[in-house]
Amino acid sequence: MKLSNTSSWAIRITIISISLFVWVLLLINPGNIMTIEHCHVTVSGPPATSLSMLLDMNPFIPQLFGWGLMVIAMMLPKLIPAIKSIYVHSFKRYRFLYAFLFVLGYLSIWMIAGVFMVAVILGLNFLMPLSYIPAIGTFIIAIVWEFSPIKQRFLNLGHDHRILPAFGWPASRDSLLYGFRHGMWCVGSGWALMLFPMLLPKMHNLAMIMVTFIMISEHMEHPRFPKWRFHLRFKLLRILIAQTKIKLKLQVN
Amino acid sequence: MSKYLRKNAWDANNGGQFIEKSNEFTALFWYAKAVQVMQSRPIENPTSWWFYAAIHGEFLINEIKDPNYKYLNWKNISYISPKADLTALPSSNLVDSFWDQCQHGTWFFPPWHRGYLVALENILRDIIINELSGPSDWSLPYWNYLNQSTAYAEFKIPPAFTESTLPDGTANPLYVPERYGPTGNSDIYVQVGPNIQTSANDECQWNETYSASAANNASNNSGLFGQFYGGGETGFSHGGSETGDLEMNPHNFVHGMVGGESNSNNQNGLMGVPATAALDPIFYLHHANIDRMWAAWNQTGKNNNTANPNWLHGPTAQGDRRFEMPIDPSGTAWPFTPEDVNSTEHVNYNGQTYTYTYDDLSLTSYETIPPTKLHEKMLERFSKLGVRTVEKGFKMTKKRNPELVGASSGSLTLNSKATKTQVKLQSSSWKSVSDSIMKASVSKIPDEVYLQLEGVKGGSDSNFISVYVNEKFVKSISLFGLLSASMTNAAHGNSGLNFKFNITEIIDDLHLKNDLNMDSLNVEIKTKNPLVEGKEITVDRIGIYRVGQ
Numbered sequence: 001m002k003l004s005n006t007s008s009w010a011i012r013i014t015i016i017s018i019s020l021f022v023w024v025l026l027l028i029n030p031g032n033i034m035t036i037e038h039c040h041v042t043v044s045g046p047p048a049t050s051l052s053m054l055l056d057m058n059p060f061i062p063q064l065f066g067w068g069l070m071v072i073a074m075m076l077p078k079l080i081p082a083i084k085s086i087y088v089h090s091f092k093r094y095r096f097l098y099a100f101l102f103v104l105g106y107l108s109i110w111m112i113a114g115v116f117m118v119a120v121i122l123g124l125n126f127l128m129p130l131s132y133i134p135a136i137g138t139f140i141i142a143i144v145w146e147f148s149p150i151k152q153r154f155l156n157l158g159h160d161h162r163i164l165p166a167f168g169w170p171a172s173r174d175s176l177l178y179g180f181r182h183g184m185w186c187v188g189s190g191w192a193l194m195l196f197p198m199l200l201p202k203m204h205n206l207a208m209i210m211v212t213f214i215m216i217s218e219h220m221e222h223p224r225f226p227k228w229r230f231h232l233r234f235k236l237l238r239i240l241i242a243q244t245k246i247k248l249k250l251q252v253n
Numbered sequence: 254m255s256k257y258l259r260k261n262a263w264d265a266n267n268g269g270q271f272i273e274k275s276n277e278f279t280a281l282f283w284y285a286k287a288v289q290v291m292q293s294r295p296i297e298n299p300t301s302w303w304f305y306a307a308i309h310g311e312f313l314i315n316e317i318k319d320p321n322y323k324y325l326n327w328k329n330i331s332y333i334s335p336k337a338d339l340t341a342l343p344s345s346n347l348v349d350s351f352w353d354q355c356q357h358g359t360w361f362f363p364p365w366h367r368g369y370l371v372a373l374e375n376i377l378r379d380i381i382i383n384e385l386s387g388p389s390d391w392s393l394p395y396w397n398y399l400n401q402s403t404a405y406a407e408f409k410i411p412p413a414f415t416e417s418t419l420p421d422g423t424a425n426p427l428y429v430p431e432r433y434g435p436t437g438n439s440d441i442y443v444q445v446g447p448n449i450q451t452s453a454n455d456e457c458q459w460n461e462t463y464s465a466s467a468a469n470n471a472s473n474n475s476g477l478f479g480q481f482y483g484g485g486e487t488g489f490s491h492g493g494s495e496t497g498d499l500e501m502n503p504h505n506f507v508h509g510m511v512g513g514e515s516n517s518n519n520q521n522g523l524m525g526v527p528a529t530a531a532l533d534p535i536f537y538l539h540h541a542n543i544d545r546m547w548a549a550w551n552q553t554g555k556n557n558n559t560a561n562p563n564w565l566h567g568p569t570a571q572g573d574r575r576f577e578m579p580i581d582p583s584g585t586a587w588p589f590t591p592e593d594v595n596s597t598e599h600v601n602y603n604g605q606t607y608t609y610t611y612d613d614l615s616l617t618s619y620e621t622i623p624p625t626k627l628h629e630k631m632l633e634r635f636s637k638l639g640v641r642t643v644e645k646g647f648k649m650t651k652k653r654n655p656e657l658v659g660a661s662s663g664s665l666t667l668n669s670k671a672t673k674t675q676v677k678l679q680s681s682s683w684k685s686v687s688d689s690i691m692k693a694s695v696s697k698i699p700d701e702v703y704l705q706l707e708g709v710k711g712g713s714d715s716n717f718i719s720v721y722v723n724e725k726f727v728k729s730i731s732l733f734g735l736l737s738a739s740m741t742n743a744a745h746g747n748s749g750l751n752f753k754f755n756i757t758e759i760i761d762d763l764h765l766k767n768d769l770n771m772d773s774l775n776v777e778i779k780t781k782n783p784l785v786e787g788k789e790i791t792v793d794r795i796g797i798y799r800v801g802q
């Protein structure tokens with residue numbers, strides 16, 4: 001069964017609006033409504049000399065909150081297919097609840113990962129403030145991870161959209177568990193890519209946008225047999241190019 | 254420029270044989286000889302039989318780990334000659350470009366297979382002309398198992414495919430021992446006939462719409478399996494669930510019947526599983542027939558394929574890999590789109606126009622009475638439900654709004670013969686269905702009701718299942734493609750297959766008997782072949798859906 005076009009569009013528009021809204025908060029910070037910085041360090045004064053000083057400037061909890069916003073902005077659009085599948089497979093009155101539980105489960109996994117990631121970021125900033133070395137190191141790890149069979153395995157698992165029970169407590173429980181599972185496969189495939197922009201002393205926002213594009217693209221690719229393979233997963237880019245060509249051709253004719 | 258003519262494997266080959274009455278060789282003989290040549294080449298060679306079969310699908314790189322199905326790994330298939338040299342694989346470039354391409358459960362099913370046949374036919378013809386000094390106009394024969402000829406029993410596999418030797422004394426490559434037939438005793442034929450639930454037919458030919466986007470008005474039928482004639486509008490789909498009418502029956506049905514399941518060990522025949530099917534030379538005669546039916550649907554039935562650019566431009570329009578066939582031993586590619594193979598009159602083959610047709614383009618061979626059109630069907634439904642209608646007084650829209658109204662709790666394991674289960678209906682959702690039927694009027698079109706088997710998994714590809722609701726027979730379907738759809742790390746992410754059944758009539762009848770006020774439906778699923786231990790079929794969930802306007 002396929003969800004009606006109307007519901008499909010409603011889901012797409014809602015999710016993309018939420019994501020865009022958070023992007024605006026992160027990138028533009030209109031009227032400085034955000035009191036915290038999502039970007040890790042903006043150490044403008046003398047280099048931090050002690051961990052406590054750094055933590056003063058980059059308190060852990062607001063850092064984690066910023067991380068959460070970043071995850072919402074970057075990852076929410078990736079959940080559209082799963083949310084659509086939950087909608088069409090659930091009774092009307094429970095559709096929102098189950099989709100919400102799924103998203104909640106998914107985000108909580110990224111938040112747990114965030115605790116470790118933020119700790120690593122703060123630690124590296126303390127040891128090597130304003131250095132490009134951590135970012136370059138992570139970039140190399142991300143590249144190796146990108147072409148590894150383990151990453152392919154995680155991506156394949158991300159396509160495991162199972163049918164949930166329809167009734168009662170099992171339905172709620174499994175929606176949440178589905179979110180947990182989907183979150184784990186997503187962290188597994190994307191942790192290095194997510195870490196990279198966070199460690200960049202400059203151009204953080206640009207890197208974040210590029211990483212989002214790559215991560216959405218690679219989740220659109222079909223599952224493949226896991227092996228070492230040099231493979232750029234730029235499906236979104238390929239679609240954009242192909243569809244533009246078709247539109248141009250139609251206009252000419 | 255010549256036009257090639259594909260002819261009937263029975264009628265135009267002296268009853269499916271190698272030698273004409275005039276003592277000349279038939280097209281089937283030249284086919285067998287050319288297949289021999291292709292089979293003598295190692296799998297490394299893109300023009301070998303083995304490479305071509307792997308283009309459709311393979312269990313060589315995609316090795317099966319499940320001990321129950323290891324016999325399907327190519328290394329274990331005795332039909333594959335040692336000359337194939339499976340230990341020396343082609344370069345990974347060739348493998349990535351060409352292998353595992355076949356399109357199933359998608360609107361790309363008809364055009365992909367057309368391109369596949371054109372490429373193979375050209376390789377075979379080159380061999381027949383240049384290496385065998387055979388006829389220069391040789392074309393692929395087709396096996397029309399639905400032909401009601403009185404001269405031959407054409408539902409049987411042509412005899413050329415069961416001989417052990419060719420007239421020249423060499424081994425016959427058209428004979429495949431791993432072919433078990435519909436009853437599992439190696440008697441190979443297609444079950445046709447009104448008294449068999451799992452029988453092949455050509456009802457699909459009456460469908461007038463290629464796919465959802467080609468439905469230009471609401472009176473277009475959505476097809477027997479809800480995916481129209483050509484299939485669901487997907488991207489590149491190497492196996493999927495949006496199977497069109499042509500693909501399900503006769504295509505999948507014939508695969509399952511010819512391959513079959515052996516009575517002695519319950520193994521699937523090669524034709525019964527997509528990743529081994531193209532090893533069997535009968536595959537290409539079966540597909541030539543499917544291609545013939547599609548051509549007849551266009552030319553005789555006057556039906557158009559979809560003009561959706563995402564179909565015409567092929568899967569690259571949706572960011573997926575392109576369709577391409579190797580045309581020489583070095584692996585030169587002929588990339589093609591559905592637009593290139595839209596008509597058999599001008600196939601764009603590698604920069605040239607390639608023309609072929611069939612000696613029989615009758616719309617149907619078996620079915621004789623077209624089904625009632627959707628509009629009349631609607632009128633019938635209204636009168637059944639006691640709604641007064643004025644001719645043309647109702648308007649159907651293209652809007653379809655599916656909503657779950659009932660579901661089984663937990664998954665289901667199918668038993669060997671019949672599995673019964675109750676599918677619980679959710680009271681408030683079900684009430685909207687019964688309301689829509691009870692309050693039906695010309696301005697309020699009543700709901701349609703569907704049953705969906707969700708997440709069907711297993712490896713019984715040659716098997717069939719028949720579905721009953723409240724003791725009424727609904728429909729039978731073939732499980733072709735089930736094993737690959739159930740494997741992890743395959744192209745589907747092991748989500749299994751889904752099958753959709755329209756059960757509106759049964760629900761209407763329940764309403765007429767005042768039985769709509771119920772809290773569950775009784776669903777019974779029967780399998781055609783027995784299921785042995787370890788090879789069970791599971792169903793994640795049975796869902797009942799209403800589709801409102």
Ligand SMILES: [Cu+2]
Nearest residue numbers: 504508530540
């Ligand atoms: Cu086939």
